[in-house]
Amino acid sequence: MNLLGKLTWAAIPFHEPIIMGTVGSVGAVVMAALAWVTLKGYWPYLWREWITSVDHKRIGVMYLAFALIMLVRGFADGIMMRTQQAVAAGGAQGYLPPEHFDQIFSAHGTIMIFFVAMPLVIGLMNFAVPLQLGVRDVAFPTMNSVSLWLTATGILLINVSLFVGEFAKTGWVAYPPLSELQFSPGVGVDYYLWSLQISGMGTLLSGVNFVTTILKVRAPGMSYMRMPVFCWTALASNLLIVAAFPVLTALFAMLLLDRYLGFHFFTLDAGGNAMMYVNLFWVWGHPEVYILVLPAFGIYSEVSATFSGKPLFGYRSMVGATLAICVLSYTVWLHHFFTMGASASVNAFFGITSMIIGVPTGVKVFNWLFTMYGGRVRFSVPVLWTIGFMVTFVFGGLTGVLLALPAVDWQVHNSVFLVAHFHHVIVPGVLFGAIAGYNYWFPKAFGFKLDERWGAAAFWCWFIGFHLAFMPLYVTGLMGMTRRLQHYDVLAWQPWLLVAEVGAVIVMAGITCQVIQLVMSIRLREQLRDTTGDPWGGRTLEWATASPPPAWNFAVLPRVDEIDAFWAKKQRVLAKRELPGRQRTYEPIEVSKNSPVGFVTAFFAVITGFALIWHIWWMAGIGLLGASVTWLAFMFRVEDEVEIPAEQLGRFDRTHPLEVSL
Amino acid sequence: MRYGLLTVVLLVAATLGGCDGGVLDPKGPITLAERQILFNATGIMLAIVIPVALATLGVAFWFRASNARATYRPDFIYSGRIEMLVWSIPLMTVLLVGTVAWIGAYDLDPPKPIASSTKPLKVQVVSLDWKWLFIYPEQGIASVNHLTIPVGTPVSFELTSSGVMNSFFVPQLAGQIYTMAGMVTHLNLRADHSGTYRGMSANYSGAGFSDMVFKVDAVAPDSFAQWAATTRGAGPVLDAKAYAALAKPSQAVAPFTYRSVANGLFVDITSAAMQSAEGLCVAYPKSMRAER
Numbered sequence: 001m002n003l004l005g006k007l008t009w010a011a012i013p014f015h016e017p018i019i020m021g022t023v024g025s026v027g028a029v030v031m032a033a034l035a036w037v038t039l040k041g042y043w044p045y046l047w048r049e050w051i052t053s054v055d056h057k058r059i060g061v062m063y064l065a066f067a068l069i070m071l072v073r074g075f076a077d078g079i080m081m082r083t084q085q086a087v088a089a090g091g092a093q094g095y096l097p098p099e100h101f102d103q104i105f106s107a108h109g110t111i112m113i114f115f116v117a118m119p120l121v122i123g124l125m126n127f128a129v130p131l132q133l134g135v136r137d138v139a140f141p142t143m144n145s146v147s148l149w150l151t152a153t154g155i156l157l158i159n160v161s162l163f164v165g166e167f168a169k170t171g172w173v174a175y176p177p178l179s180e181l182q183f184s185p186g187v188g189v190d191y192y193l194w195s196l197q198i199s200g201m202g203t204l205l206s207g208v209n210f211v212t213t214i215l216k217v218r219a220p221g222m223s224y225m226r227m228p229v230f231c232w233t234a235l236a237s238n239l240l241i242v243a244a245f246p247v248l249t250a251l252f253a254m255l256l257l258d259r260y261l262g263f264h265f266f267t268l269d270a271g272g273n274a275m276m277y278v279n280l281f282w283v284w285g286h287p288e289v290y291i292l293v294l295p296a297f298g299i300y301s302e303v304s305a306t307f308s309g310k311p312l313f314g315y316r317s318m319v320g321a322t323l324a325i326c327v328l329s330y331t332v333w334l335h336h337f338f339t340m341g342a343s344a345s346v347n348a349f350f351g352i353t354s355m356i357i358g359v360p361t362g363v364k365v366f367n368w369l370f371t372m373y374g375g376r377v378r379f380s381v382p383v384l385w386t387i388g389f390m391v392t393f394v395f396g397g398l399t400g401v402l403l404a405l406p407a408v409d410w411q412v413h414n415s416v417f418l419v420a421h422f423h424h425v426i427v428p429g430v431l432f433g434a435i436a437g438y439n440y441w442f443p444k445a446f447g448f449k450l451d452e453r454w455g456a457a458a459f460w461c462w463f464i465g466f467h468l469a470f471m472p473l474y475v476t477g478l479m480g481m482t483r484r485l486q487h488y489d490v491l492a493w494q495p496w497l498l499v500a501e502v503g504a505v506i507v508m509a510g511i512t513c514q515v516i517q518l519v520m521s522i523r524l525r526e527q528l529r530d531t532t533g534d535p536w537g538g539r540t541l542e543w544a545t546a547s548p549p550p551a552w553n554f555a556v557l558p559r560v561d562e563i564d565a566f567w568a569k570k571q572r573v574l575a576k577r578e579l580p581g582r583q584r585t586y587e588p589i590e591v592s593k594n595s596p597v598g599f600v601t602a603f604f605a606v607i608t609g610f611a612l613i614w615h616i617w618w619m620a621g622i623g624l625l626g627a628s629v630t631w632l633a634f635m636f637r638v639e640d641e642v643e644i645p646a647e648q649l650g651r652f653d654r655t656h657p658l659e660v661s662l
Numbered sequence: 663m664r665y666g667l668l669t670v671v672l673l674v675a676a677t678l679g680g681c682d683g684g685v686l687d688p689k690g691p692i693t694l695a696e697r698q699i700l701f702n703a704t705g706i707m708l709a710i711v712i713p714v715a716l717a718t719l720g721v722a723f724w725f726r727a728s729n730a731r732a733t734y735r736p737d738f739i740y741s742g743r744i745e746m747l748v749w750s751i752p753l754m755t756v757l758l759v760g761t762v763a764w765i766g767a768y769d770l771d772p773p774k775p776i777a778s779s780t781k782p783l784k785v786q787v788v789s790l791d792w793k794w795l796f797i798y799p800e801q802g803i804a805s806v807n808h809l810t811i812p813v814g815t816p817v818s819f820e821l822t823s824s825g826v827m828n829s830f831f832v833p834q835l836a837g838q839i840y841t842m843a844g845m846v847t848h849l850n851l852r853a854d855h856s857g858t859y860r861g862m863s864a865n866y867s868g869a870g871f872s873d874m875v876f877k878v879d880a881v882a883p884d885s886f887a888q889w890a891a892t893t894r895g896a897g898p899v900l901d902a903k904a905y906a907a908l909a910k911p912s913q914a915v916a917p918f919t920y921r922s923v924a925n926g927l928f929v930d931i932t933s934a935a936m937q938s939a940e941g942l943c944v945a946y947p948k949s950m951r952a953e954r
Contacts, residue, residue, distance in 0.1 A: 098869040171866050177843065178826040178868060268843050274827065275842070308725070311739045317748070339829060339864075340840045341772065341847040348767035352760040362752030369718055370744060374735030376727040387722050391715040398707045401759060407699045407766030410837020411685045414829055414864040479684035480833040484866040489875060 005615035006187065011165045016100070023163050052594040054141035055551055056126050059148050061445055063123025064438065066155055070115040073159070075511060077108035079504045082469070086501040088487035089494040101486040102169035103188065107158070109172025113288070114196060115155050117426070120434035121295040122151075122206050125234045128441055129210065131542035131549065132228045134219025134558045134662075137592060139212040142640070145598030147202040147209065153605040154199025160610065161191040168192040171484060173281055174255070176266035176274045181259050187613050189259065193252050194609040200249050207241030210234060219541065221560035225319070228540040228564075229312055232319050233298030236326035240287045240294075243330075248284040251277065275340065282333035290329040292426070294322060296433025297364055300389060303382040303436050304368045306536050308375025311564055314367045321360035321367075328357040338409045347406040354404035358397055365390060380536070381455035385436035388463045389428040396424030399474070417477025420470045427466055435462075435514075442521075443535045447547045448528040454517035461510030469503025472496035533658050539567035546656035552591050555649040556584050558662035570660050581661040584653065586646035593642050597634045601627050689834045689855045689880070692770055696837060699766045703759050710755055772839050773848035775818065782816040782850070785809070786928040789821075789828035789841040789863060791911040792870030797900075797923055801890045804900045806908070807876045808917035812886035813856045819849040822932045824909050829865035832878050838864045846932055853880035870913035877917070897921040905931070 013019045037043060050058055084101055088094030096104065130138055138144050161167040168188040170179045179189045214235045218227070227235075255277065257263035264270035266277045305312040312318060334342065334350035368390060377383065399421040402408050412418060435458075443449045473481075476493045521528055534543040544566045545554055562568055572578040608623030610616075688694040725732045768774075775782065786797040797804045809832075811817050821830055823841040831838035836851035853859070863874035881889065898904060900920035905927065 098872065102866075102869065169868070175827060178866075183826055183868065268825065275845075309727075309734070310736050313739055314741075314745055314748075315739070317745050337840070339838050340842075341845075344768045344771040344774075347771075348764045351763040351767060352756075355756045355760050355763065359749070359752040359756055362755075363748050365714060365718075366744075366748035366751070369714070369721055370738075370741075370748075372718075372721050372725055374733065374738040375725050376732075376734050377722050377725050378727045379722075383722075387718060390718045394711045394714050398704070398711050401707060402700060402703055405699055405703055405759070405763045405766060407696045407763070407770045407837070408703065410770075410772070410839070411693070411696050411700070411833065413838060414831075414866075478686050480831075480860060480862075482831070482862060482864045484871065486872045488872065490860070 003616070003618070005611070005617070007164075007614040007616065011187075011614075012163065013166075018096075018100070019162065048594065051599050052145075052596045054137075054145045054592045054595055054598075056130050056138050056141065056144060057445060057549065057553075059144050060123045060125075060127030062148055063119040063126060063151070066152060067116050067119035067123060067434075070111055070119070070155060072511065074108055074111040074116050075508070077104045077111065079508060080104055081108065082497070082501045082504045085485065085488075086494070086497045089491055089497075090489065093487050096486065098486045099166075099169060102484070103167040105484055106168045106171050106174075106188075106192070107161075110168075110192060110196070111158060113172065113292075114199060115151075115158065117292045117430050117434075118199075118203060119151055121237070121292055121430065122147075122203070124299065124434060124437045124441065125210060125237070125295055126206075127445060128437070128542055129231055129234050130213065130217075131444070131545070131553060132231050132540050133214065133217065134222060134541040134544075134554060134560060135213075135217050136553045136557075136589070138209050139217050140209050141592040142595045142597055142634070143205050144209055145595060146601055147206040147598075149598040149602030150202030150205070150605060151199045153602045153609060154195040154202070156606055157191060157195035157198070157609050157613070161188070161195075165191065165613070173285075175281075176255065176258070176272075176277050177268050179255065180267050182268065189255075190613040193256055193259075194613050197249060197252050197256075198605050198609050200245055200252075203241060204245045204249070207238045207245065210238040211242055214238070219554075219558050219560050221565075225316070226560055226563050226565070228298075229301040229315065229318050229322070230295070230298035230540075232322050233294040233301075236322045237291045237294040239326060240291045240329065244284045244287040244291065247280055251280045251284065278337055278340065279333070282336040283330075285336065286333045287329045289426070290325055293429045293433075294325065296430050296437075297322070299433045299437040299440065300368060300386050301364075301371075302540065303386045303440055304371045305564075306440075306538055307378045307380055307383045307386075308372050309378075309537065310371060310375040311539070311567070312367070313370040313373070314363075315563060317363060318367055321363045324360040325357060328353065328360070332357055335404055335409070338406045339413050344406075351404050351406050351409075355401055358401055361397060365394060380439075381450065381452055381459065382436040382440040384456060384459045385432045385439070388459060389432040389436075392428040392432075392463075392466070393425060396421065396428065400425060412477055414482055415477040416473040416481045416483050419483050420473035420477060423466075423470050423473075427470075432462075435459075440536070441542070443528075443530045444533075444542055444547050444549070446525075447530060448521065448525040449530060449535055451517050451521045451524065451528065454513050454520055458510045458513035458517060461506050461513055465503045465506030465508075465510055467503065468506060469500045472500045472503075533656070534660075539564040541566055541662070544658070544660070544662050546652075546658065550652050550656075552589055552644055552649070555586060555589075555653055560662070566660070566662060569662055573660050580659060584650075586649045586653075588643050588646050589649070590641040590643050593640050595634070595640070597630060600630045604630065683834055683860060685833050687834055689857065689859065690836065690852045691776065691854065692836050692851050693834055695770055696766070699762055703762055706755060706758055706762075710751060770837070772837065772850065774850060776816040776850050776852050778816045778852070780815045782818040783812060785811070785817055785819050787819055787821040787830055787841065788928070788931055789823045789830070789867070789874070790909055791825060792863075792867065792874045792913055793908075793915040794830075794861075794863075794874065794876050795908065797928055798890065799923070799928070801894070802922050803890060803893045804920040804923045805893070806918055806920075807915055808919075809861060809876060809878045810886060810889050811853060811878065811880055812883040813853050813880045815883060815886075816850060816852045819851075820928065821847045821849060822928070824931065826867045827865055828863040828867045828874065830861070831864040832859055832861040834859045835878065835880075840865060844932060853878075856880050856882060870911065873914040893919045894921050900924060900927065902927075902930070 081104055084094040084096045165187040168174055174192055177183055214231055254265040258265050258267055264272040266272050266274045301312050331353040335354040338347050403421055439450050439455055476496045481493050530547050533545055533547045541558055573580050604623045604626035608620050611619035688697050784799055788795040793807050795806055796809050821841045823843045825843055828841045829838045830841055835853055839847045839849045857880055859878040861876045861878050897919045899922050901924040
């Protein structure tokens with residue numbers, strides 16, 4: 001018996017100069033970072049304040065940090081694909097052979113959806129939702145830390161696949177029979193499945209946590225119809241997570257049974273049926289789109305209201321539209337495969353339901369428009385991203401409705417027209433929103449604003465680069481160019497793909513501007529410092545506490561009597577009808593104690609995942625046992641909260657005075 | 663600005679698509695109708711989307727904080743009429759475009775035969791790793807990576823796959839349809855103009871996918887009959903053994919023809935795909951791939 005399962009030296013791609021170069025440079029950067037942390041003696045600080053932290057704000061920041069790092073990885077994959085397609089025309093084969101190119105586009109999709117977009121929105125929800133609800137933490141703080149570190153496990157495994165073995169060559173949807181053992185005997189699909197199974201568990205726990213938090217843990221007086229719209233969209237998004245992610249987990253479990261234990265759910269033989277996989281994948285997949293886009297819609301709502309100096313127009317309409325999207329997102333999955341030969345009635349039905357979901361989305365666009373109408377719009381960086389989103393997204397929606405027409409879909413499905421469409425909605429719909437949220441909440445998280453000039457430069461690079469990169473794909477898609485082509489024979493496509501390449505380079509400049517923005521802002525933080533806790537003239541409760549907020553968020557929980565209670569209070573104070581803050585009597589409060597459970601669980605999850613991928617059964621057993629013992633130990637904990645004495649609360653409030661408090 | 667870009671793109675696409683043989687350059691009744699639906703729906707929606715994009719820019723610009731002439735109305739937060747309007751506009755659009763979708767889904771349903779006085783030509787399609795096999799059951803011949811059809815005659819396809827899923831797609835003649843092992847999908851098309859059209863697999867199927875391209879020759883019915891006769895005169899025979907050899911993975915295969923085809927081969931392929939390698943029908947092994 002081989003102690004290391006399928007793992008041999010042949011798994012390391014020594015003969016691939018591109019991969020080994022990447023390994024070398026990434027390895028050097030990681031080693032340098034670790035050495036720096038060690039030399040500076042930051043480990044105890046990192047362990048105490050970040051790794052074992054169960055504070056929702058810290059967890060949110062870590063989610064965002066992971067997402068931004070993975071954005072760079074996913075973008076590197078993207079620009080490699082664009083470069084390959086820009087050169088591999090006619091007889092040319094480009095610089096990436098099929099087995100490498102196929103891994104790159106599979107990794108690009110998987111990383112961008114699961115390890116960029118998901119941690120971005122979950123991170124922002126983590127940071128902002130409890131603050132907006134006026135409470136001290138999420139419902140289950142330690143579980144929140146477990147969620148974060150399980151996501152990190154998935155991220156680690158998918159990156160390990162670059163150096164040890166290979167990644168899936170199946171596309172990010174991994175349709176069988178191609179993803180079955182018969183056609184993909186390598187470990188690539190196993191890396192895909194286990195990294196998504198493990199991080200998916202973290203996502204599901206996050207969903208449970210946020211649904212519970214929003215339904216059960218809110219400041220006194222904050223009824224449902226007084227919640228900020230971001231909290232509503234977070235609720236809808238997490239309801240979708242709770243309902244949709246188990247489908248994905250079950251689906252991947254079935255494919256794993258096929259691959260590991262010779263089951264026949266989706267195999268060619270013994271009654272397996274690949275169409276079931278395709279259906280179930282999109283039963284998760286389409287709600288997933290709204291899991292990502294709804295919180296971004298919430299951010300746009302907060303930004304457009306705050307920077308227009310007006311309440312959100314048509315609040316009830318917005319809430320209704322959010323919930324309508326939440327429900328309707330389950331009725332459209334079949335539009336991902338109109339080309340599979342369903343009957344005309346089925347295609348027509350799902351075509352129309354797919355269009356209907358455009359109605360509440362359209363309503364939202366109109367309401368943002370009327371929010372700005374009659375306002376005083378300040379063109380700060382978050383607003384640039386919001387307006388950029390609005391004018392871009394409506395056209396992405398247009399091509400989406402085109403794809404919802406079965407007769408048009410047959411012509412452009414699986415083409416780069418489709419690629420252009422989903423980037424046209426996801427990039428402005430999710431990424432622009434997350435970047436707006438990052439610029440908007442950064443001063444709350446760190447106590448100083450991000451530099452506006454570099455932020456604006458980043459926006460313009462992204463906005464122009466995005467259009468240059470994806471509009472040409474609509475054209476080549478209509479010219480008959482299918483997606484995932486490693487090389488092609490139609491020379492007429494090449495000029496368009498060269499334009500797309502230029503667009504990708506401009507996007508890269510945008511990412512560079514964002515890195516510079518962050519570095520410059522940290523260096524100039526004293527000039528950008530915000531001492532008020534309310535740098536934008538905010539409306540919601542996160543601005544009613546210090547920046548950065550203390551571990552307990554609010555020394556005294558705010559009392560909420562209306563929508564935008566903080567804004568209303570500021571107006572009354574300005575009109576001198578009320579005093580800036582009420583008399584406070586402090587009582588000691590309990591906050592959750594730091595816990596290494598999340599990190600230790602993730603450590604064992606990495607071992608388990610890696611062992612299962614390489615069929616190292618004894619190691620998988622150790623990993624599972626370790627994780628179970630960790631949870632058992634956590635279950636028998638004696639105390640999990642620490643008390644913060646009243647005088648410490650009072651002292652913090654005196655040293656961080658607010659102009660207005662609730 | 664943004665709408666301008668898209669319009670330019672669409673216009674350029676229309677012109678270029680026109681000369682380059684894509685979706686916007688249809689050569690048959692099915693694709694002609696599909697393009698019409700594409701244009702109609704785009705037109706209906708542009709009528710809404712362009713004004714919205716312009717209004718967004720206009721409103722944001724006029725109500726900029728530095729514009730003293732704009733009226734600040736912080737209490738403008740609800741209007742029943744506006745809500746009515748903003749729900750109805752997209753709803754009406756969907757009603758309109760939805761009708762277009764419904765009619766199109768029925769009229770252009772791929773399995774629906776094309777009404778014609780000419781008897782349709784039957785072609786059986788098998789996607790293999792990584793090439794296309796076209797069987798002409800009535801003519802008793804077959805062709806790899808090259809499809810010849812008569813102009814003006816409806817062609818009725820039955821499609822399946824030897825293993826992984828592919829998508830049969832000739833953009834100028836018909837929409838695409840998946841090929842799946844153990845299952846048969848149906849597609850009908852007609853070429854109204856003679857010419858050579860590009861066909862391909864539209865669904866990624868592995869390492870050789872990029873070369874799963876074929877040419878479609880739409881020729882006059884006489885020429886088609888002549889081609890069939892010539893084909894019958896030369897080339898190998900496609901029987902179980904030859905199919906097993908063909909099914910082995912290969913890339914960028916140059917087109918060739920078979921002078922005759924074993925009876926019922928297509929049915930055998932569809933049923934063989936459902937059986938395990940150890941099963942009864944070992945004559946038609948599924949395509950097996952040698953990977954690391």
